[in-house]
Amino acid sequence: MDLSIGDLSRRVAVKVPTIRYYEQIGLLPAPPRTEGRQRRYGAEDVSRLSFIRHARDLGFEVDAIRELLSLSARPDQPCEPADRIVLRHLESVERRIAQLTLLRSELRHMLDDCRHGPVRECRIIQVLADHDECRHEHGKVS
Amino acid sequence: MDLSIGDLSRRVAVKVPTIRYYEQIGLLPAPPRTEGRQRRYGAEDVSRLSFIRHARDLGFEVDAIRELLSLSARPDQPCEPADRIVLRHLESVERRIAQLTLLRSELRHMLDDCRHGPVRECRIIQVLADHDECRHEHGKVS
DNA sequence: GTACAATCTCTAGCGACTAGAGGTTCAAGA
DNA sequence: TCTTGAACCTCTAGTCGCTAGAGATTGTAC
Numbered sequence: 001m002d003l004s005i006g007d008l009s010r011r012v013a014v015k016v017p018t019i020r021y022y023e024q025i026g027l028l029p030a031p032p033r034t035e036g037r038q039r040r041y042g043a044e045d046v047s048r049l050s051f052i053r054h055a056r057d058l059g060f061e062v063d064a065i066r067e068l069l070s071l072s073a074r075p076d077q078p079c080e081p082a083d084r085i086v087l088r089h090l091e092s093v094e095r096r097i098a099q100l101t102l103l104r105s106e107l108r109h110m111l112d113d114c115r116h117g118p119v120r121e122c123r124i125i126q127v128l129a130d131h132d133e134c135r136h137e138h139g140k141v142s
Numbered sequence: 143m144d145l146s147i148g149d150l151s152r153r154v155a156v157k158v159p160t161i162r163y164y165e166q167i168g169l170l171p172a173p174p175r176t177e178g179r180q181r182r183y184g185a186e187d188v189s190r191l192s193f194i195r196h197a198r199d200l201g202f203e204v205d206a207i208r209e210l211l212s213l214s215a216r217p218d219q220p221c222e223p224a225d226r227i228v229l230r231h232l233e234s235v236e237r238r239i240a241q242l243t244l245l246r247s248e249l250r251h252m253l254d255d256c257r258h259g260p261v262r263e264c265r266i267i268q269v270l271a272d273h274d275e276c277r278h279e280h281g282k283v284s
Numbered sequence: 285g286t287a288c289a290a291t292c293t294c295t296a297g298c299g300a301c302t303a304g305a306g307g308t309t310c311a312a313g314a
Numbered sequence: 315t316c317t318t319g320a321a322c323c324t325c326t327a328g329t330c331g332c333t334a335g336a337g338a339t340t341g342t343a344c
Contacts, residue, residue: 004310006321016322021301036309038322051270058270059245062300072267079264083256086266090249097242100235103201107232114225122221124228125214128193128200146341148290158291163332178340180291204331 003041012049019049027052027062027069060089145183154191161191169194169204169211202231 009016022028028048031039048069055065064085071082113123151158164170170190173181193214197207206227213224255265 004321015302017302018300020323025300034309036322037324038309047271054270056300058248068267068270071261072271075260075262077261079256079259079261079266082261082264082266083253083258086249086252086256090246090253093242093246093249097239097246100239100242104232104235104239106200107228107235110228111225111232114221114228116221116225118217119213119219119221119224120217122224124221124224125210128196128210129189129214146290147292157333159333160331162292167331176340178291179293180340198331 001041001043001046003046005039005041008041008045008049011046012053014049014053022049022052025062027066058089059093060085064089143183143185143188145188147181147183150183150187150191153188154195156191156195164191164194167204169208200231201235202227206231 003011005016005019008014009019014022019028023030028045031041031045033039051069051072052065055068060068067085068082071077071079110124110127113127115121115123119125145153147158147161150156151161156164161170165172170187173183173187175181190211193211194207197210202210209227210224213219213221252266252269255269257263257265261267
């Protein structure tokens with residue numbers, strides 16, 4: 001096991017610049033180098049990067065991943081902290097789903113109301129222009 | 143109607159630095175200034191900024207808002223382009239809802255499976271570590 | 285006239301990468 | 315052994331939509 005950054009990249013499906021980025025922010029340890037200063041990775045790095053990638057796929061933020069990684073390095077400790085991190089994330093996912101669902105229905109209404117005439121009569125533009133037109137509450141989305 | 147940037151900010155509920163930012167990126171026109179170079183806004187600016195804010199609340203990107211604004215300035219044109227912008231946005235909201243819904247169920251499973259023992263036995267950590275453990279497909283979420 | 289809140293410009297930071305320039309190293313084939 | 319060219323290196327800057335802060339100036343109420 002003596003992988004170049006490209007090998008690691010293909011194996012774990014994380015792009016090369018992203019691997020370097022993770023090293024830079026301290027998520028991955030700096031690996032040993034060849035004489036010509038190229039990075040060489042081992043089995044441990046494969047596991048760690050897989051962990052990171054999977055956690056990112058699940059939408060965890062880098063800081064949460066940092067905590068999860070340090071928890072997984074202490075197998076005797078209780079796992080409540082990991083639990084709490086996942087729960088916190090779940091709640092934020094649920095909040096975002098709620099917001100987006102509201103949003104979806106507003107956008108659908110806009111499209112339903114549109115009569116496809118000239119802009120002057122377009123409900124879409126009107127709703128946007130009259131900011132008191134509809135009083136739905138929807139938090140920041142993006 | 144001769145509003146300072148703070149007045150405009152309170153009236154439309156958009157923060158002062160954000161108003162300056164919108165001017166900088168060309169979303170709002172540069173207003174006239176007092177002798178001491180402070181910005182002074184009129185009714186037209188209130189409408190335009192309301193439009194922008196409402197569109198942002200609905201999750202439209204700045205580029206989409208630019209297009210919507212320029213459409214609303216041509217009331218004789220057909221409104222299909224506005225329609226298309228809204229539809230495109232709706233579709234992306236729907237995609238995100240779908241992703242997040244998948245995500246939610248994965249996170250729930252993780253929490254359900256957790257036996258609250260030591261980290262060694264924690265399903266949460268295990269699932270993250272074994273990246274082949276579960277083969278759900280979920281696109282990038284952010 | 286004086287205090288002080290509001291305004292000004294400018295730069296940098298957020299999160300999680302991504303892109304590109306310009307240079308070096310590695311590995312395979314001749 | 316030499317050569318080619320893909321892969322690697324570092325560094326900087328850009329993405330998006332703001333937000334924060336420094337340090338200076340202006341407006342306004344008393």
